[in-house]
Amino acid sequence: MEGLAKIEDLGKPRVVIVGGGFGGLELAKALRHAPVQVVLIDKQNYHTFQPLLYQVATAGLEVDAVVSPFRKILDEQENLFFRLAEVQRIDAERQVVETSIGLVRYDYLVLATGATTNYFGDAEMERNAIAMKSVMDAIELRNTVLSNFEKALQLGDEVQLNSLLDFVIVGGGPTGVEIAGALSELRKHIFPKDYRELDFRQMDIHLIQSGDLLLKGMSAEASRKSLEYLERFGVQVHLNKRVKSYDGYTVTLNTGETLVTRTLIWAAGVAGAPVDGLPPECLRKGGRYAVDEFNRVKGHPHIFAIGDIAAMESTEYPEGHPMLAQPAMQQGRLLAHNLERLLAGQAPQPFRYDDKGSLATIGRNHAVADIKLLGKDLKTQGFLAWIIWMFVHLMSLISFRNRLFVFLNWTWSYFTFDKGRRYIIGPTREPVPVEATTEKAIV
Amino acid sequence: MEGLAKIEDLGKPRVVIVGGGFGGLELAKALRHAPVQVVLIDKQNYHTFQPLLYQVATAGLEVDAVVSPFRKILDEQENLFFRLAEVQRIDAERQVVETSIGLVRYDYLVLATGATTNYFGDAEMERNAIAMKSVMDAIELRNTVLSNFEKALQLGDEVQLNSLLDFVIVGGGPTGVEIAGALSELRKHIFPKDYRELDFRQMDIHLIQSGDLLLKGMSAEASRKSLEYLERFGVQVHLNKRVKSYDGYTVTLNTGETLVTRTLIWAAGVAGAPVDGLPPECLRKGGRYAVDEFNRVKGHPHIFAIGDIAAMESTEYPEGHPMLAQPAMQQGRLLAHNLERLLAGQAPQPFRYDDKGSLATIGRNHAVADIKLLGKDLKTQGFLAWIIWMFVHLMSLISFRNRLFVFLNWTWSYFTFDKGRRYIIGPTREPVPVEATTEKAIV
Structure with a gap:
């Protein structure tokens, strides 16, 4: 779809964020008082708290508990415009992203599209x-x-x-x-x-x-x-x-x-979910964008990538940071800070991951x-x-x-000892047909 | 599908209830200590509290709040067997119901299939x-x-x-x-x-x-x-x-x-949701079964109908009782009592609707x-x-x-002043295509 998406122009530098996961959302929030217009694009109208999805899957929590509508989270942030849309392609030359609702112009583009399930081609x-x-x-x-x-x-x-x-x-x-x-x-x-x-x-x-x-x-x-x-x-x-x-x-x-x-x-396994349009040399193993220590996509000073989709190679993390919420959020926060610095003519600050540790629960x-x-x-x-x-x-x-x-x-x-969400509503995976064993006579 | 559904036979008279709405569920619960086997069949695995559905529709409540899985409600009721199935036809001659999981034999059949939206043929x-x-x-x-x-x-x-x-x-x-x-x-x-x-x-x-x-x-x-x-x-x-x-x-x-x-x-408008198999003279206007004051379907001493699907015509209610939760629940409770009386060789008691009144909310x-x-x-x-x-x-x-x-x-x-369930998950009615107004030039 050509034609420009209808988004008011605030006359300020426009930061377009693609994806409202942990990284994108943190960045959007941290830009609250920045002298920019923020356009957040996601194909869902809600943020998903992925670490607790498994409890939804096992009837422990309702969907409600792990999702938050973006408009609700961000409704007091006046410089932010949310758009429910799919991003189809980046046109770095023209500084636009092609989306399901038309072209969206950017001054700075931040890719925060996260990861998707990796079946390794099977x-x-x-x-x-x-x-x-x-x-x-x-x-x-x-x-x-x-x-x-x-x-x-x-x-x-x-x-x-x-x-x-x-x-x-x-x-x-x-x-x-x-x-x-x-x-x-x-x-x-x-x-x-x-x-x-x-x-x-x-x-x-x-x-x-x-x-x-x-x-x-x-x-x-x-x-x-x-x-x-x-x-x-x-x-x-x-x-x-x-x-x-x-x-x-x-x-x-x-x-x-x-x-x-x-x-x-x-x-x-998971793999990055890159967007079409950037040259293949921007991508590393596992579909992640190669970024420098400021999360800039190599060769594209106006395009950034944060979180799972970004591979910031360093001596400590030769293949990029672990694909978890913490690095994504920290990169989002630092990038907000760095965008403000860039706009003020100051040099950006490099990212250092503060690993707060890991947790996993096995049961009660x-x-x-x-x-x-x-x-x-x-x-x-x-x-x-x-x-x-x-x-x-x-x-x-x-x-x-x-x-x-x-x-x-x-x-x-x-x-x-109860897990109450034991109802079947919505999609069910139909198994390969099962032949029900039914008796012949009516007893 | 012929062949018998696999349901253990308790060697007691079997009451098959079709539909777990207000009437069917109340009946099932009231038969808890009766000397019968209860088989509850529903095409969903949960009971729906319909009076609050409009709050789900308007983002005020999550689905979770208005549904309860049957197995959870009834898991301590030892004489009850729940089956997730669609009932396709009643065979009154053989005393079986034909369902998506096979034939289910009954001694007493209770139709509690409720009502469906009535578009009056449009x-x-x-x-x-x-x-x-x-x-x-x-x-x-x-x-x-x-x-x-x-x-x-x-x-x-x-x-x-x-x-x-x-x-x-x-x-x-x-x-x-x-x-x-x-x-x-x-x-x-x-x-x-x-x-x-x-x-x-x-x-x-x-x-x-x-x-x-x-x-x-x-x-x-x-x-x-x-x-x-x-x-x-x-x-x-x-x-x-x-x-x-x-x-x-x-x-x-x-x-x-x-x-x-x-x-x-x-x-x-709503209309009864009758099941195939009973002769048309059993049905009244609006797809409801004509029942006597004991909720017996006319001409079928072993088949009962309760709630929205039953039209018990009386001088006070010439077209049957209002299609609401209260009459359904009261009929369910009385029918449990009457089934016990029938099994004990006693005469059943007639239904009298105790109208407790009506309520409707317009807003805050x-x-x-x-x-x-x-x-x-x-x-x-x-x-x-x-x-x-x-x-x-x-x-x-x-x-x-x-x-x-x-x-x-x-x-x-x-x-x-918040209604937080503003996320789009699951089916959306796609409107007749809208031509998005997009501008030609990139501004």
């Missing part, structure tokens, strides 16, 4: 697996788990039944570990009550990790303990194994082993934490780590309202 | 209007309202713009009145902040009622006051007018007037109430009615958890 896997990157992914997983059990009630054949009751999670990073843990909690506290007619000793949860460690980026203690907790909760952890193929029914591992499941959750009372506290490294696992995990996540939520409601939800679930 | 209206009967309807309306405004930002043409900003609601019953009121609140408190670039003086809300009264079933005071409140809130109420046609863009009234809107909400601090209090008729409008409305709806919600969270939500919204 189209069959992409078709059959469920990912865990978006709200729709989370809803789909929740609906699919619940539908599986409803269908399982009609099955007599043992193998067919197991294919519906068993789950295979690929990827031993935080998402994989957290989903495996949450499913094991549902198996223990919820499903046997909901589905008295099914025998949940038949429900297997497999977690497959290509390397020999879970939570690879974390400390050795965290890796070891997360494995111990998962095994205690009855999750079957397969280390040093890879999935070779999955046809929607049979999972084949590189060892020749096979598992049967209708639900494979793919948490094994069980988490692992590697954090910095008062300048010291603290490595802890178990109940204290779980309390820290909850506190950090609550404090990171966007609004006070979300914090309050998530806190109340968690408190409620903790004392009642 | 296929064009059905295609173009949004209804307000299901959770998906409510989500669709919310998404459509928000998408309209996002699209409106790109329009220059005045008429096109108004077609996106204006809303037409057909039907002056509680649903129509409540949606009109809620939209006027959004127009006053929320939208102007979210969409600073739009002029909300251009947003018109039309409510069309075929008769000369709003809230027809209620008292004259309630009708008069609801009209007064709506007009005070800037809703354009059209009494004694009918919609002749709607092509997705132009609404033509019987007076020859036309209105232009891309969003017409149809709240003008404004509702109308016709209720019975300590045996006396109380008619009140305004703040007191609004407090009563909230109290009654809170107490009617299924679980303590839902009551607590809805209460907190309402309290939060009351003091902050």
Whole structure:
């Protein structure tokens, strides 16, 4: 679509931000008092708090708790204009981005498009697996788990039944570990009550990790303990194994082993989600833009990239920073500062990542934490780590309202052992057709 | 599908309930200690609290607040078996219902399938209007309202713009009145902040009622006051007018007037949702089963119908009881009692409707109430009615958890003037294509 999108021109330098994830949103907010016009473009009208998506997927939280509409977050920011649109191409020559609502002119362009699920080119896997990157992914997983059990009630054949009751999670990073843990909690506290007619000793949860460690980026203690907790909760952890193929029914591992499941959750990799239009030499491995220490895309002084989509190569991080919320937010904040400096004719300041540590929860009372506290490294696992995990996540939520409601939800679930969002609304992954075992005669 | 659905046989008389709305759910719960096996069949896995759907549609409540999974509500009821299935046909001869999961045998069958939107045969209206009967309807309306405004930002043409900003609601019953009121609140408190670039003086809300009264079933005071409140809130109420046609863009009234809107909400009628298989003489006007005073479908001693789908004709209610939650729940409770009596060889007791009154809310601090209090008729409008409305709806919600969270939500919204669920997730009604006004040159 040619033609200019209808956005008032404030007569100030215009900063166009593509993507309202952790990095883009932080940047937009930090530009609040800057002498610029900010145009934030996203294909959704809400910010997603991805670290808690797995709780939506496992019926612990409602969608509401993990999304915040951009217009609500930013409605008092007068220099900001939000547009719901898809960005199709960057035209660096003309300084415009081509979008689904027309051309948008920029003085400075910031790419904050984040990451997308990486199937490493396996189209069959992409078709059959469920990912865990978006709200729709989370809803789909929740609906699919619940539908599986409803269908399982009609099955007599043992193998067919197991294919519906068993789950295979690929990827031993935080998402994989957290989903495996949450499913094991549902198996223990919820499903046997909901589905008295099914025998949940038949429900297997497999977690497959290509390397020999879970939570690879974390400390050795965290890796070891997360494995111990998962095994205690009855999750079957397969280390040093890879999935070779999955046809929607049979999972084949590189060892020749096979598992049967209708639900494979793919948490094994993400890749940058670059936009068309910049020359290929701007891109690094994994679809990330090569940026300098000011987050400038190499060769394009007016184009920046922050967060997952940016690979700022340094001696400490030769392949760029980890694809997490913290680097994205810190880059967003610094870039706001640097844009103000640039406009004032001052030199920008280089980015230094302040790694505050990592956390992952395995289940009720069980988490692992590697954090910095008062300048010291603290490595802890178990109940204290779980309390820290909850506190950090609550404090990171966007609004006070979300914090309050998530806190109340968690408190409620903790004392009642309940996870109440067990309804099937919206998309469900239809499995490869199952032949229901029905008896011939009417008894 | 032939073949028997796999449901354990308890060796007790089996009561099959089709539909878990207010009537079916109440019956299922009341049969908790009865010497029967209860099979509850619904095409959703959750009960919907329909009276608050309009708040989901207008971003006031999350879906979570108005639905409850059946398995959660009923998980301690040992004689109950829930099945997620569609019922296709009744075979009264063989005493089975044909469903999407196979045949289900019954000793007693209770039809509690409720009502569906009635377009009175107008296929064009059905295609173009949004209804307000299901959770998906409510989500669709919310998404459509928000998408309209996002699209409106790109329009220059005045008429096109108004077609996106204006809303037409057909039907002056509680649903129509409540949606009109809620939209006027959004127009006053929320939208102007979210969409600073739009002029909300251009947003018109039309409510069309075929008769000369709003809230027809209620008292004259309630009708008069609801009209007064709506007009005070800037809703354009059209009494004694009918919609002749709607092509997705132009609404033509019987007076020859036309209105232009891309969003017409149809709240003008419901009809029973009968199941195939019973002879046509069982059905009355509006698709309801003719039942005797014990809710037995005429000519079928083992088949009952309760709630919206049942027309129990009496001198007081010549066309059956009003299609509301109260008669359905009372019939459900009495039928549980009567089934126990029948099994004990006792005569059943006839149904007498205890009309506890009606309530409707127009907006913040404004509702109308016709209720019975300590045996006396109380008619009140305004703040007191609004407090009563909230109290009654809170107490009617299924679980303590839902009551607590809805209460907190309402309290939060009351003091902050906020309605936070303004995200577009799930289906959106795509309007008849709008030609975006885009300028030719890049300025």
